[in-house]
Amino acid sequence: MAEHIPSAVALPHILDPASDLDAWLASRGQPAWRGRAIQRWLHGRRAMTFADMTDLPRDLRESLEAEFRIWTTTVAVHKKADDGTEKLLLELADGQRIECVLLRDGERRTVCISSQVGCAMGCVFCASGIDGVVRNLTTGEITEQLQRLARLLPAEERLSHIVVMGMGEPLANLDRLLPALAMAQDPQGLGISQRRITISTVGLPPAIDRLAQADTGYHLAVSLHAADDALRTRLVPVNKAIGLADVMAAADRYWEASGRRLTFEYVLLGGVNDAPDQAADLARLLGGRAALVNIIPYNAVAGMPWKEPTASSRERFLDVLRDAGINVQVRRRKGAGIEAACGQLRRVAAGSAAGSLPVL
Numbered sequence: 001m002a003e004h005i006p007s008a009v010a011l012p013h014i015l016d017p018a019s020d021l022d023a024w025l026a027s028r029g030q031p032a033w034r035g036r037a038i039q040r041w042l043h044g045r046r047a048m049t050f051a052d053m054t055d056l057p058r059d060l061r062e063s064l065e066a067e068f069r070i071w072t073t074t075v076a077v078h079k080k081a082d083d084g085t086e087k088l089l090l091e092l093a094d095g096q097r098i099e100c101v102l103l104r105d106g107e108r109r110t111v112c113i114s115s116q117v118g119c120a121m122g123c124v125f126c127a128s129g130i131d132g133v134v135r136n137l138t139t140g141e142i143t144e145q146l147q148r149l150a151r152l153l154p155a156e157e158r159l160s161h162i163v164v165m166g167m168g169e170p171l172a173n174l175d176r177l178l179p180a181l182a183m184a185q186d187p188q189g190l191g192i193s194q195r196r197i198t199i200s201t202v203g204l205p206p207a208i209d210r211l212a213q214a215d216t217g218y219h220l221a222v223s224l225h226a227a228d229d230a231l232r233t234r235l236v237p238v239n240k241a242i243g244l245a246d247v248m249a250a251a252d253r254y255w256e257a258s259g260r261r262l263t264f265e266y267v268l269l270g271g272v273n274d275a276p277d278q279a280a281d282l283a284r285l286l287g288g289r290a291a292l293v294n295i296i297p298y299n300a301v302a303g304m305p306w307k308e309p310t311a312s313s314r315e316r317f318l319d320v321l322r323d324a325g326i327n328v329q330v331r332r333r334k335g336a337g338i339e340a341a342c343g344q345l346r347r348v349a350a351g352s353a354a355g356s357l358p359v360l
Contacts, residue, residue: 013140116168171207203247212257227281270307279320
């Protein structure tokens, strides 16, 4: 995919590395610690404007206002569910739209963020990729999702976990994603531990290896959805050019390099990939790995050809995995009723609702 940076952005996001805030401050004779102070204002104190940063000199605040933006997005839709889940549909400066979600679960405050506008992977049951990929998000646009979601919390609460499982294939945009996640870890920023950051991928071996070499320590979640190449290619068309063997080998290399337990995600589609023999195939594929299998029962949506699994087929599938010694969990659906599935709200807002898998 050719790189495209939205020309409609008149001024850069203050936290986008491309804005080079440190160099900008130095050119104006400002001490280096001003940049850290600005980051604290944006993340810790949740400033909405440069004028809110009252311990900065007034002329500096005015210069920042003239040359940078805190917000390059607008909230097009904000939905809330009874379980505390909140979803934002954000409109970018070039008119494109993306989604991000805040999930509340006990003391956990997890955000699910997007990495691209659309997706090129083509998973047949996911709304994100129905219209293909438009472009990568900038680091500023990724960071801004975190800022928007953090401001949905009361002052005494903080974000605790990040999952990059929204729109797009994260490993196809590592150049923009990794700086955003590094800022999220910064104690002067959100201060989120690398152990509480998960990146989801359909499995792009060169990018998995690059992530391993970067030694980020993030958790990796690989979306399988099938244990044989024929079915996986039907469900995840990009698999035709990759193959399960290469995906699993890259995942193993990531585990060896990072020491982080791998997660494998499996959307359970009624009558498609939920049979006991398919569970046995999955167990054999994963055999001996220190891994968690995250089973995601599909939720049927009108207009899509996929069915949700029956309760009995789901339990039989889980029993086969458990009997094989596989560490397995079933993902609880959150955000029901507010199109919290990845890509769904964007299509609903565009007048073309489609089904998708739940975010968490």
